[in-house]
Amino acid sequence: MAKPLTKHSRLFIAGHTGMIGSAFVRHFTAAGFGQLILRSHQELELTDKAAVAAFFAEQRPDGVILAAGKVAGIVENVNSPADLITRNLEIQTNVIQNAHLYAVQRLLFFGSSCMYPRDCPQPMAEQALLSGKPEITSMAYAMAKLAGVQMCLAYNQQYGEQRFIPLIPNSVYGPNDNFDPESGHVLAALINRFHFARKNGVPVTTLWGSGNPRREFLYADDLAAAGHVLLTADLCATELPINIGGGQDLHIRELAQLIAQVVGYRGATAWNTRKPDGAPRKLLDSSRMHILGWRPTTSLQAGIGQTYASFLESRHA
DSSP states (O other), X not given: OOOOOOTTXXXXXXXXXXXXXXXXXXXXXXXXXXXXXXXXXXXXXXXXXXXXXXXXXXXXXXXXEEOOXXXXXXXXXXHXXXXXHXXXXXHHHXXXXXXXXXXXXXXXXXXXXXXXXXTOOSSBOGGGTTSSOBOGGGHHHHHHHHHHHHHHHHHHHHHTOOOEEEEEEOSEEOTTOOOOTTTSXXXXXXXXXXXXXXXXXXXXXXXXXXXXXXXXXXXXXXXXXXXXXXXXXXXXXXXXXXXXXXXXXXXXXXXXXXXXXXXXXXXXXXXXXXXXXXXXXXXXXXXXXXXXXXXXXXOHXXXXXXXXHHHHHHHTO
């Protein structure tokens, strides 16, 4: 295993303005890391191969957190699969390839729980990857993420050092999330929907699907704490990615009720069962991460409250 990072390491956080990236900025700033390398989309286009190569040649980071990429909820997964797979493959290839060429000590790559087979036994262990087809509604995104995971493992295998660490977080949410009802993930999109309904006195809010699928959620700052462990600890070699989940799941119907309560929406909720549900359940087996001493510390209700506060601040509501 390549040597761990320290507070003196030069750490490039790709996608630092997004939900996951900004959580890592908060965490590592508070932890005393004084050499964070941050670039906006305007300053560095990660799909531009030449620009990424020039950046690595100039900056020579010791560590990379690859939090950049195109993510989407079920609506955009259905409507824009080509955009999702193309942009993510371009970013992953450019960053991982240059991280190898410029001898980055450790890199974190974020996969997704949607990579697991649709009917995977629960909780989902890392060994179950590629044992069946992912859920069809997220196939393009899942395949892009699977390619990124395999790219990390392939570089580790071919060059004999475990410098690239692929993670599989489950339904991450938090401040700076994408709250758009069409392109955002379910928790953030529901915050927006219920906020709009409360402000406008909507008596009934209709949501996609049946509300029956179960999902596990992970607060972004808890993910950053897990990333800290993986970047700074002495780790054993592994040929698998590492699951990082919140530890419990609940029905989407229950999630909607909880968000409505936090937002203060008192109307009724209806479900459009003609719309797709996605996978019936996605609960991760995070025991390998627990062995390293990490567990999430943010309750779902507290995390939703902090995420809603971020939503209000971003809109000055």
